[in-house]
Amino acid sequence: MNAPLLSLEGVSKTFHVRPVLGAVRRVDALRNVTFSIEPGKALALVGESGSGKSTCGRAVIRHFEPSAGTVRFRGENIFENRTRSGDRAYLRAVQMVFQDPFSSLNPTHTIRHHLERPLRLHGGTADLEARLRQTLADVELDPDTTLEKFPHQLSGGQRQRVSFARALAVGAELIVADEPTSMLDVSIRKSVLDLMRRLKEERNIAFLYITHDIATAHYIAEETAVMYAGQVMERGPSDAVIRNPRHPYSRLLISAVPDPAKRFDDADGDGLAFTRQAEAVRSRAARPISGYREVAPDHFVAYSDADHD
Numbered sequence: 001m002n003a004p005l006l007s008l009e010g011v012s013k014t015f016h017v018r019p020v021l022g023a024v025r026r027v028d029a030l031r032n033v034t035f036s037i038e039p040g041k042a043l044a045l046v047g048e049s050g051s052g053k054s055t056c057g058r059a060v061i062r063h064f065e066p067s068a069g070t071v072r073f074r075g076e077n078i079f080e081n082r083t084r085s086g087d088r089a090y091l092r093a094v095q096m097v098f099q100d101p102f103s104s105l106n107p108t109h110t111i112r113h114h115l116e117r118p119l120r121l122h123g124g125t126a127d128l129e130a131r132l133r134q135t136l137a138d139v140e141l142d143p144d145t146t147l148e149k150f151p152h153q154l155s156g157g158q159r160q161r162v163s164f165a166r167a168l169a170v171g172a173e174l175i176v177a178d179e180p181t182s183m184l185d186v187s188i189r190k191s192v193l194d195l196m197r198r199l200k201e202e203r204n205i206a207f208l209y210i211t212h213d214i215a216t217a218h219y220i221a222e223e224t225a226v227m228y229a230g231q232v233m234e235r236g237p238s239d240a241v242i243r244n245p246r247h248p249y250s251r252l253l254i255s256a257v258p259d260p261a262k263r264f265d266d267a268d269g270d271g272l273a274f275t276r277q278a279e280a281v282r283s284r285a286a287r288p289i290s291g292y293r294e295v296a297p298d299h300f301v302a303y304s305d306a307d308h309d
């Protein structure tokens, strides 16, 4: 196994929500999250809404400091010994691509403007025009028809490609892609995933791929981690986790994929029984995890001491 590019060790994040009325509410958005990603590889974080996926991505881009645990990039704790030049280097090396490319593109600027600045910061002004055109070509956009356009003149898929081009322009080594295809037409999702695969293979870029679409996790990521209530329930090779999920919660999540062969213990098609069973699985999965069992090489499944109660 190569040295990881990114590793999270026991990362937790607690938010304290202060409503206008009533007591402060504690939200344990991340609880003891551990995983790592090697250069040029992808890990998919899958889970339903509110499971903590985006919080995890935001910790990696240093949007906030975890309440506990460490995040390391190339072995260095990203929250320790910070310097201005180190911060700048990290900001370039770790880029985020969001669900809605509109939110990160300025509507009043052309695509040329969006890419020129990062390219200049990263590699100076030499051959700027050629690098600009190459960067667009790298994300399969035609420089002649794209450079002078404004974001609203592009399709959703093209805009998302511009987001990836910006990450390339600054020399990203890790891209945190938070639901990058969920706002796109189904017909073009695959082409954006294909682009991500190509960036991995040809540019050695690593991905933390955040999604609730487990089928796409399999397509892009060597490893998959299933999250629920801020905890990783199961992680391992995507094939193993998706085709042979071992944690009851992973089975429940995967049963939601429209594949009749994978229904969650619902042989008689009894919807109510399924709902009851699902609730029981969720409430057990929300208990604090005590540790992980390695059920197959690099395939870890959470257990809780409370399960024996």
Ligand SMILES: Nc1ncnc2c1ncn2[C@@H]1O[C@H](COP(=O)(O)OP(=O)(O)OP(=O)(O)O)[C@@H](O)[C@H]1O
Pocket (backbone or CB within 6 Å): 015, 016, 017, 027, 028, 029, 047, 048, 049, 050, 051, 052, 053, 054, 055, 056, 212
């Ligand atoms: N800034 C914040 N303040 C308070 N609570 C927060 C904050 N950010 C996230 N949370 C809470 O943390 C939990 C995890 O949220 P998170 O957005 O990480 O989940 P998610 O799996 O990415 O969900 P989604 O797919 O809907 O984005 C949720 O209960 C959310 O309400």
